[in-house]
Amino acid sequence: MTRVVTLAHYYTQPEIQQMADKVGDSLELSLYAREAEADIIVFAGVRFMAETAKILNPNARVILPDAQSTCSLVTQTDVAALRRWRESYPDHVHVSYINSSAEHKALSDWIVTSRNVDDIIAHLYEQGQQVIFSPDRNMGAYLNFQYGYDMPLWSAVCEVHDKFNEAALKEAFAAVTGDKYLIAHPESPLPVLTGADYVGSTSGMLNWIKAYQGDAAAVIFVATEDGILYNMRLARPDLDIRQAPIYAGCQCNSCPYMKMNTIEAVKRAQAGQGLEIDYLTAEQMDDARLPIERMLEFSQRYYQ
Structure with a gap:
């Protein structure tokens, strides 16, 4: 069977x-x-x-x-150009976000997810390594800002998260008279992330909602794709959970793919x-598997 x-x-x-x-x-x-x-x-x-x-x-x-x-993040990345970019930093460790093609992963030393990226890059810097980061420019910019890194960044964005903007959020916040919070995925633009009460992975945001102990009448804005709101509302039907706006009045940001x-x-x-x-060759899979396994082994050790 x-x-x-x-x-x-x-x-x-x-x-x-x-x-x-x-x-x-x-x-x-x-x-x-x-x-x-x-x-x-x-x-x-x-x-x-x-x-x-x-x-x-x-x-x-x-x-x-x-x-x-x-x-x-895949369609905005030309793999041949990525290879040339990587070769221009021969003394750096290439860390790539998991939102990348198999060919992209095969050019990487480490793969990270939004949940473990902070810890893995901190681990590399503690070892005295220099890092280049691809493909998500917003995530890399936030890491550079938050931790004082100077990582060269590839320039691709998630078309969903990149639509969240500071002006729309300020307008939405102004319309709420009571307590309000913003939790955001690190694929969002830096001005959004610097104003957030929590920045983390999809699971991290869901866990933040589950653990929330503040005013039940507060409004919680979520800057990520709208699918996770189903899980958040299922976990905490007592809370007012809204997707962050991408422009005035619009809470309508979905990943079409x-x-x-x-x-x-x-x-x-x-x-x-x-x-x-x-369609992946054995060589492509072997080359891509190595940085993924590094990430998984690190995560299993670190998060147990």
């Missing part, structure tokens, strides 16, 4: 999450994919996530429900149809 395991990212629609064996952020799903005893892994997310699952579990068939589910994971597409993938991640 064929064993099918379905993974879904927090940014997919609630009905897709309800179809999954595991729902999580990039780090959680990477760890789960590596250990999954599956003939087929259906990854309801975007292509780089499915590629990561294939790299970590090469014996499984990994299927992406919709072939067009990509990420602006995540929303390509429809019920019909996921069902087809579970039946073995969709984009199979079978």
